[in-house]
Amino acid sequence: MNNQLIDEPASVFTEQIIKQVLQSWISQNRAVTSFFNKYSDDAYLNEVAPGRNRAIYLLGHLTATNDALLPLLGLGEKLFPELEAPFIINADDKAVGDIPSVTELKQCWEVINTTLTAHFSKMRAHDWLDRHTKVSAADFANEPLRNKLNVLLGRTNHQSYHLGQLNFLKEK
Template identity: 65%
Template sequence: MSTQTENIAITQTEQIIGQLLHTWDSQNKRVTAFFAKYADEDYMDEVAPGRSRAIYLLGHLTSTNDGLLPLFGLGERLYPQLETLFSRNPDRTFDEIPSMAELRTYWEKVNNTLTEHFSKMTAQDWLSRHMSVSEEDFAKEPNRNKLNVLVSRTVHAGYHMGQLIFLKKKENA
């Protein structure tokens, strides 16, 4: 492959990664805007009968994004206590969880920290293995990379935004 062709391929790869990062950031902004929309007590409601409360979903999304730090080899979780509360157990398992104000602060800090790390990552970094896959397995399945995880986390946030939409009924009541 010629140097010019290689440079075009690298530029295209970087452009695609940039688009995916923009999508991840946009999804996080949608979550942030949603959790700034209502009074704190409204987020204590279930998004639908028998489903999780909105506050739980914010904790869950925060815990999930916080887990990207160790998964990508960028450091430890900022809020490890959230994993047990929001990733390993269903809603209403614990009598006390952080307040909406605390969760909003955690959400902002986690995403600002990730954005800072992500801005320093190269295309090669994004296409490298994450920490939950062995080098041997990665050699067989190179799609098990950090970029693929970012895409799945973006979709995951979109899925939960779809649930949270049902809380909007309060606006029309």
């Protein structure tokens, strides 16, 4: 092993790993944004595959789940709490009634991710490795991996999963 690496304090490596996780989250956000700028808004009203969710629903779902990061990570209240019912609680695209337009959802997506990125840029390693708001101090003492960084890893994977679904969309 490189002796220079052995001499580095662990905090340097921790910061580097956190930066890599953040960059992965940012990259996934960019990929989702790019996807929703690919076709006309009407194309996103189509199902991504027969019998599956519509692309607009997936945009709303991803937007609502990113919005939920604000209170979960202790960064503030949701910016668009009205998105929770149609896109998280009623997680059935066909059962959802009125939903915002693609244009409105894109705007919400941008606002939420700009806000999250601003908060994330101020967080230090100890912030990321601290517990999120849905875990008690006692539970966190027993399960320290239930931290904010792990939440972000999960949300990054969640975005990647749905982006994979979206790639089946064909403009009609």
